[in-house]
Amino acid sequence: xxxxxxxxxxxxxxxxxxxxxxxxxxxxxxxxxxxxxxxxxxxxxxxxxxxxxxxxxxxxxxxxxxxxxxxxxxxxxxxxxxxxxxxxxxxxxxxxxxxxxxxxxxxxxxxxxxxxxxxxxxxxxxxxxxxxxxxxxxxxxxxxxxxxxxxxxxxxxxxxxxxxxxxxxxxxxxxxxxxxxxxxxxxxxxxxxxxxxxxxxxxxxxxxxxxxxxxxxxxxxxxxxxxxxxxxxxxxxxxxxxxxxxxxxxxxxxxxxxxxxxxxxxxxxxxxxxxxxxxxxxxxxxxxxxxxxxxxxxxxxxxxxxxxxx
Amino acid sequence: xxxxxxxxxxxxxxxxxxxxxxxxxxxxxxxxxxxxxxxxxxxxxxxxxxxxxxxxxxxxxxxxxxxxxxxxxxxxxxxxxxxxxxxxxxxxxxxxxxxxxxxxxxxxxxxxxxxxxxxxxxxxxxxxxxxxxxxxxxxxxxxxxxxxxxxxxxxxxxxxxxxxxxxxxxxxxxxxxxxxxxxxxxxxxxxxxxxxxxxxxxxxxxxxxxxxxxxxxxxxxxxxxxxxxxxxxxxxxxxxxxxxxxxxxxxxxxxxxxxxxxxxxxxxxxxxxxx
Ligand SMILES: Nc1ncnc2c1ncn2[C@@H]1O[C@H](COP(=O)(O)OP(=O)(O)O)[C@@H](O)[C@H]1O
Ligand SMILES: [Mg+2]
Numbered sequence: 032x033x034x035x036x037x038x039x040x041x042x043x044x045x046x047x048x049x050x051x052x053x054x055x056x057x058x059x060x061x062x063x064x065x066x067x068x069x070x071x072x073x074x075x076x077x078x079x080x081x082x083x084x085x086x087x088x089x090x091x092x093x094x095x096x097x098x099x100x101x102x103x104x105x106x107x108x109x110x111x112x113x114x115x116x117x118x119x120x121x122x123x124x125x126x127x128x129x130x131x132x133x134x135x136x137x138x139x140x141x142x143x144x145x146x147x148x149x150x151x152x153x154x155x156x157x158x159x160x161x162x163x164x165x166x167x168x169x170x171x172x173x174x175x176x177x178x179x180x181x182x183x184x185x186x187x188x189x190x191x192x193x194x195x196x197x198x199x200x201x202x203x204x205x206x207x208x209x210x211x212x213x214x215x216x217x218x219x220x221x222x223x224x225x226x227x228x229x230x231x232x233x234x235x236x237x238x239x240x241x242x243x244x245x246x247x248x249x250x251x252x253x254x255x256x257x258x259x260x261x262x263x264x265x266x267x268x269x270x271x272x273x274x275x276x277x278x279x280x281x282x283x284x285x286x287x288x289x290x291x292x293x294x295x296x297x298x299x300x301x302x303x304x305x306x307x308x309x310x311x312x313x314x315x316x317x318x319x320x321x322x323x324x325x326x327x328x329x330x331x332x333x334x335x336x337x338x339x340x341x
Numbered sequence: 342x343x344x345x346x347x348x349x350x351x352x353x354x355x356x357x358x359x360x361x362x363x364x365x366x367x368x369x370x371x372x373x374x375x376x377x378x379x380x381x382x383x384x385x386x387x388x389x390x391x392x393x394x395x396x397x398x399x400x401x402x403x404x405x406x407x408x409x410x411x412x413x414x415x416x417x418x419x420x421x422x423x424x425x426x427x428x429x430x431x432x433x434x435x436x437x438x439x440x441x442x443x444x445x446x447x448x449x450x451x452x453x454x455x456x457x458x459x460x461x462x463x464x465x466x467x468x469x470x471x472x473x474x475x476x477x478x479x480x481x482x483x484x485x486x487x488x489x490x491x492x493x494x495x496x497x498x499x500x501x502x503x504x505x506x507x508x509x510x511x512x513x514x515x516x517x518x519x520x521x522x523x524x525x526x527x528x529x530x531x532x533x534x535x536x537x538x539x540x541x542x543x544x545x546x547x548x549x550x551x552x553x554x555x556x557x558x559x560x561x562x563x564x565x566x567x568x569x570x571x572x573x574x575x576x577x578x579x580x581x582x583x584x585x586x587x588x589x590x591x592x593x594x595x596x597x598x599x600x601x602x603x604x605x606x607x608x609x610x611x612x613x614x615x616x
Contacts, residue, residue, distance in 0.1 A: 231439035234409050238427040239453035239504060249456075253443045330443045330484055 096299055103300040103307070108132045110304045113289055114139040136308065143278065143285040144312055146202060147270045150209025154270075155263055158214050162221025167247060176222075183215030187273045191280055205285070208277035209270045220262045224255035257331055260324045267320060271313050286312075353421055355508050355540035356383040356406055362414030362565070363401050374565040375401045377414065381559065381568065383540050385420075385507070390555035391544045392594065394602045398566030399544040403510045406542065407433045419508060429453060432501035436513040438493040440485040440500075447472065447481040450500045471503040472496070474533060491522040495529065502537060509534075511543045515550070527553050531578065548594045552587055553580060560597045563605040570597060 080100045086092040087099040111132020165172045194204035278287025293301035362377040376398035391399045404410045408427040417424040451464035472478045475495040515523040558572040
């Protein structure tokens with residue numbers, strides 16, 4: 032998307048060469064910029080937490096139902112016992128043995144994160160592969176696209192029984208859920224990205240004698256990369272949501288299972304604690320992906336500042 | 342179209358068009374005749390400018406000559422060969438920058454060589470040479486978005502030159518540039534053209550540009566595009582664009598073009614009136 036938008040900008044060709052000066056300025060401010068970002072993130076979260084605490088202080092929020100942050104974060108040791116129950120609740124093992132509460136939270140968080148990560152990678156590779164094949168081979172397009180379009184509106188929830196039938200419990204069904212929730216949309220997104228690649232770029236390669244395979248490998252794939260990473264980031268949160276559903280319905284252990292446990296034992300503190308952990312994990316994941324995006328797409332200017340001048 | 346087998350046209354002209362026409366979306370409801378009945382011969386090393394109101398099919402003709410689209414009527418030859426596919430002999434340069442944003446300047450310039458599997462040293466040497474010719478050797482390792490619009494178009498010219506084309510096809514290459522930059526780019530292009538010995542087919546809707554550049558100006562009618570007249574310009578180069586001769590040409594071309602623009606407007610009005 033980004034590439035296409037940039038190329039069709041009528042002023043782009045005529046624009047003066049400001050990037051050099053701008054990037055020097057950015058470099059000198061980079062240190063401050065970073066601090067400022069952390070400051071605003073903290074402020075944003077504090078404001079939200081503060082409002083919640085205020086509601087509690089005024090007696091509007093019942094601490095049995097909506098315990099404010101200082102309550103659900105205060106007894107991590109207590110909450111931690113509910114994490115990583117797979118090892119803790121084994122027969123013949125005492126509740127007090129095994130990893131500490133903190134370690135348990137880490138282990139469970141890592142398990143869920145790993146599923147999201149693996150699912151996301153698998154879904155992206157499969158979807159980009161299939162999307163490119165659909166455009167590359169006409170017959171593949173006719174053969175496969177109708178089914179993909181048919182399946183893409185199906186809610187991930189509907190795939191849950193299939194995941195269980197096919198994979199039982201453990202990592203596999205949770206990963207399957209993530210893949211199946213993202214795959215179909217990402218195939219359609221890939222095709223859309225390919226269709227919007229600037230024709231001039233393709234024609235330049237054609238006049239230079241590039242074969243169809245070369246045009247795909249050296250023009251189309253790099254040209255759709257920015258858009259695809261954007262799609263990936265959009266789908267990251269979708270992956271997080273689906274993995275929780277998969278875990279909470281018994282196809283595995285993890286953050287989703289803890290939420291379900293909290294629900295069944297009526298433990299609001301645990302619910303909010305888990306939500307906080309998921310939030311932090313998702314936030315970190317998105318941040319890492321943004322870093323990777325900037326690394327991989329070195330040639331794209333930062334467009335976030337465009338609307339600031341308004 | 343070209344099912345008659347071996348090409349039966351033996352002229353060594355850089356470009357030969359015989360009865361060429363193009364109907365977009367032929368055979369559908371949206372069929373649209375953009376270009377018809379084009380007969381044109383371009384000599385090797387000649388500078389030909391296509392002038393016409395916008396939408397008259399100038400770009401379409403350039404695409405047909407490049408081999409990027411198939412003609413629906415007639416046939417085209419280049420140096421005696423039937424034009425059927427794109428060829429590195431005929432390089433195309435577009436209005437908007439068409440540099441690959443993920444490649445550096447020198448990688449862009451040597452893209453055609455990398456397609457052929459040339460080694461890195463060879464590619465860098467050829468790129469350096471081509472960039473030298475457009476005066477941008479110092480910018481070799483920059484990225485396209487670090488360059489101004491004029492510089493990017495010069496890189497695009499260098500990329501075309503690196504293929505050692507015999508025909509340079511340019512589709513309003515300087516239209517997005519400001520007036521001063523455009524004048525400089527025209528001088529620059531004339532230098533490049535003289536050095537390379539290639540034929541240039543240059544699309545514009547600017548009369549000044551046509552007078553500054555062309556050996557011959559091909560004036561198009563609008564909808565469907567036909568050749569209205571061909572105006573030869575035999576002013577010596579470098580040209581004095583303020584001379585009486587240049588002024589006379591400008592007036593002549595303006596008159597020719599105004600008829601067509603008027604006709605196009607009248608047609609559009611008639612269309613909206615019936616709709
Ligand atoms: N790829 C295309 N598909 C369908 N119609 C096209 C295409 N390219 C151009 N046309 C049509 O052909 C006509 C001539 O276009 P073009 O050659 O771009 O004109 P010019 O370059 O003289 O402005 C226009 O009416 C345009 O809408
Ligand atoms: Mg055009």
